[in-house]
């Protein structure tokens with residue numbers, strides 16, 4: 750029987766890390782989670798789940814656990830996506846509590862700027878600069894998307910916050926984002 754290592758948190762070498770995907774409705778949070786599962790099928794552990802309404806909106810969260818061996822340590826990254834819809838702020842805050850790193854997934858399409866700003870401001874108010882943030886400018890494959898640099902300016906990102914362009918449906922750029930996110934999460938946990 751395959752051992753479910755998420756249960757063995759009494760193991761000294763096991764480090765559990767919490768990662769949150771945050772962003773406006775339909776920016777691609779669930780799609781990013783699926784892209785990670787597709788890129789690293791051998792690292793997925795436990796049972797991923799998605800909780801959505803009938804219109805395919807995430808109502809509570811999606812979840813995926815990702816395991817990485819780095820002897821003598823073993824990392825388990827618990828990735829939760831929050832619901833992007835405005836009315837679910839309380840849910841978002843509940844899910845995002847005690848996160849080690851937050852990935853803000855923006856929808857790069859020009860007409861989504863206002864929603865990106867609203868969601869980013871809400872995130873900053875929530876984290877109060879205590880949790881590291883990585884930003885993904887998703888949907889770069891669409892012709893009406895703005896560049897990551899333009900989005901950096903529009904969101905007013907501090908220079909210390911990394912931003913990457915990506916297309917989650919095409920699995921492009923996701924690896925780089927994921928790598929950086931893990932780096933920051935581990936640094937946050939071990940400093």
Ligand SMILES: Nc1nc2c(ncn2[C@@H]2O[C@H](COP(=O)(O)OP(=O)(O)O)[C@@H](O)[C@H]2O)c(=O)[nH]1
Pocket residue numbers: 772773774775776777778779780781805806807833887888889890891915916917918919
């Ligand atoms: N063109 C394009 N569409 C995307 C991309 N990422 C997600 N989508 C689409 O955007 C819609 C919302 O994505 P979803 O992952 O459900 O968004 P969520 O509400 O943030 O979880 C879906 O129709 C996705 O197929 C992308 O990189 N490019």
Ligand SMILES: [Mg+2]
Pocket residue numbers: 778779780805806807811830
């Ligand atoms: Mg979703």
